[in-house]
Amino acid sequence: MAFQDILRHAQRTQQSLLCIGLDTDLAKLPRAFAESSDAIVEFNRQIIDATCDLVCAYKINLAFYEVFGEQAFPLVHQTLAHIPPGIVTIGDGKRGDIGNSASFYARALREQYGFTASTVNPYMGSDAVAPFLEDPDHGAFILALTSNPGARDFQHLRTRTGPLFETVVRKTLRWNTRGNCGLVVGATRPARLRRIRQLAPNLPILVPGIGAQGGDLHRSVRYGCDRHGELGVFTASRSVLYASSGSDYATAARHAARALRDEINAVRPAR
Amino acid sequence: MAFQDILRHAQRTQQSLLCIGLDTDLAKLPRAFAESSDAIVEFNRQIIDATCDLVCAYKINLAFYEVFGEQAFPLVHQTLAHIPPGIVTIGDGKRGDIGNSASFYARALREQYGFTASTVNPYMGSDAVAPFLEDPDHGAFILALTSNPGARDFQHLRTRTGPLFETVVRKTLRWNTRGNCGLVVGATRPARLRRIRQLAPNLPILVPGIGAQGGDLHRSVRYGCDRHGELGVFTASRSVLYASSGSDYATAARHAARALRDEINAVRPAR
Numbered sequence: 157m158a159f160q161d162i163l164r165h166a167q168r169t170q171q172s173l174l175c176i177g178l179d180t181d182l183a184k185l186p187r188a189f190a191e192s193s194d195a196i197v198e199f200n201r202q203i204i205d206a207t208c209d210l211v212c213a214y215k216i217n218l219a220f221y222e223v224f225g226e227q228a229f230p231l232v233h234q235t236l237a238h239i240p241p242g243i244v245t246i247g248d249g250k251r252g253d254i255g256n257s258a259s260f261y262a263r264a265l266r267e268q269y270g271f272t273a274s275t276v277n278p279y280m281g282s283d284a285v286a287p288f289l290e291d292p293d294h295g296a297f298i299l300a301l302t303s304n305p306g307a308r309d310f311q312h313l314r315t316r317t318g319p320l321f322e323t324v325v326r327k328t329l330r331w332n333t334r335g336n337c338g339l340v341v342g343a344t345r346p347a348r349l350r351r352i353r354q355l356a357p358n359l360p361i362l363v364p365g366i367g368a369q370g371g372d373l374h375r376s377v378r379y380g381c382d383r384h385g386e387l388g389v390f391t392a393s394r395s396v397l398y399a400s401s402g403s404d405y406a407t408a409a410r411h412a413a414r415a416l417r418d419e420i421n422a423v424r425p426a427r
Numbered sequence: 428m429a430f431q432d433i434l435r436h437a438q439r440t441q442q443s444l445l446c447i448g449l450d451t452d453l454a455k456l457p458r459a460f461a462e463s464s465d466a467i468v469e470f471n472r473q474i475i476d477a478t479c480d481l482v483c484a485y486k487i488n489l490a491f492y493e494v495f496g497e498q499a500f501p502l503v504h505q506t507l508a509h510i511p512p513g514i515v516t517i518g519d520g521k522r523g524d525i526g527n528s529a530s531f532y533a534r535a536l537r538e539q540y541g542f543t544a545s546t547v548n549p550y551m552g553s554d555a556v557a558p559f560l561e562d563p564d565h566g567a568f569i570l571a572l573t574s575n576p577g578a579r580d581f582q583h584l585r586t587r588t589g590p591l592f593e594t595v596v597r598k599t600l601r602w603n604t605r606g607n608c609g610l611v612v613g614a615t616r617p618a619r620l621r622r623i624r625q626l627a628p629n630l631p632i633l634v635p636g637i638g639a640q641g642g643d644l645h646r647s648v649r650y651g652c653d654r655h656g657e658l659g660v661f662t663a664s665r666s667v668l669y670a671s672s673g674s675d676y677a678t679a680a681r682h683a684a685r686a687l688r689d690e691i692n693a694v695r696p697a698r
Binding site: 314 | 450452488490491493494495496497499500501504521522523524525526527528529531532534535539540548549550551552553554555556570573574575576577578579580581582584585586587591594595598
């Protein structure tokens with residue numbers, strides 16, 4: 157099954173377009189947790205238990221784990237092992253390199269970690285992306301337009317065929333021969349998201365920033381979904397993980413996730 | 428001391444502009460080695476012992492290690508522990524992400540691994556690069572123009588102020604307030620390297636691809652150095668590591684490295 161169908165299936169089964177980013181930061185954990193890297197896995201497990209019927213995907217930003225050095229791999233591995241099958245797992249590493257290096261990164265994400273999909277940086281071009289596309293089951297979300305201020309530095313630069321991020325979108329459409337390409341488009345730019353959805357009507361779009369980053373949820377959902385009201389993956393992290401710093405953090409995370417899922421479902425285009 | 432001075436010091440002390448990329452691939456190790464990840468460290472140690480008086484830097488592409496999952500961190504760590512002090516170590520991870528994520532990547536490379544410098548992907552803009560620049564001691568080589576065919580997809584795109592890679596160079600010059608920015612420019616494009624050296628006369632430039640990738644060594648060295656004949660870092664990997672597949676691999680690596688160092692020193696501009 158191509159990744160696109162895997163994602164669609166997860167969204168239908170779970171009746172959710174919500175993705176929770178397990179960007180777990182030791183400094184922000186509820187007071188109940190000790191300052192040790194083991195706490196990360198324990199917290200993640202509780203968040204997954206509290207929310208796994210409400211999401212189509214979990215996203216793990218590898219930076220939050222690599223900061224623990226030797227502990228990084230087991231922390232991610234143990235977290236992934238706790239995610240029920242059928243839910244998409246996105247390895248958010250934004251890797252991008254050439255030849256052998258890209259193949260090794262792709263193998264690390266697909267085989268060593270076992271993610272369903274990865275995020276990929278397009279700057280080095282097609283041969284940096286290709287190894288992530290070899291297995292149709294594995295999705296590659298290519299960074300197009302990100303939600304941060306620095307996105308203006310290069311992504312918006314005018315080229316002959318429009319801003320750079322549009323050129324990335326057009327290339328991604330050509331790379332999508334196996335039905336496993338997607339895009340990353342920040343929720344902080346809904347008008348641009350609309351334009352990108354017009355250019356790429358059938359690609360999955362990962363939309364980070366609907367929570368704490370203050371993206372416009374309603375417009376992001378309207379513009380980010382395909383014509384079936386699917387294939388938009390709307391990601392919140394801090395607003396769910398740290399919904400409460402008290403002992404009710406898991407219940408609070410569940411409430412926050414349910415509210416987001418319902419708000420997304422209320423706005424998504426009719427199926 | 429700013430990274431730029433650390434690099435210059437290493438190049439003067441070692442009388443070398445050569446960097447060896449420890450892109451160690453189990454499938455290519457000499458026959459004497461078993462097919463186990465431990466062999467990677469043992470091979471790296473022997474290569475380091477055989478070449479450490481001939482180089483200013485070693486570069487470790489993290490992809491070659493991450494493919495071993497849980498073993499990745501110890502393999503890199505044990506390799507780094509064997510490199511004598513005074514030699515620059517470059518963590519070639521090409522990371523790029525925003526906010527907290529970028530800080531965590533920078534901390535992983537600087538503190539957990541302990542590299543002297545990192546390679547950084549510029550696509551996400553200034554806030555993705557900034558955390559790598561906080562510590563003046565730590566260098567950040569920003570990808571400008573890479574040596575692979577896919578570089579044409581985006582890096583060469585015309586923008587209002589020239590090709591995209593030139594815009595990256597101009598931004599990097601502005602980011603260089605602490606003397607720790609550098610650039611990555613592939614050896615396969617010497618004319619472009621000349622142009623980039625004109626734009627950035629005082630930045631370190633990491634030039635991969637002088638060995639197996641077939642870059643033009645003479646022109647790369649002439650154009651890649653600053654006016655003192657320094658700050659170009661010319662990187663070979665396969666042509667040194669696998670100079671012989673027989674039992675003389677370490678001696679062969681030494682000969683290949685010495686020949687490259689001497690060839691570079693013969694061509695570099697007068698000091």
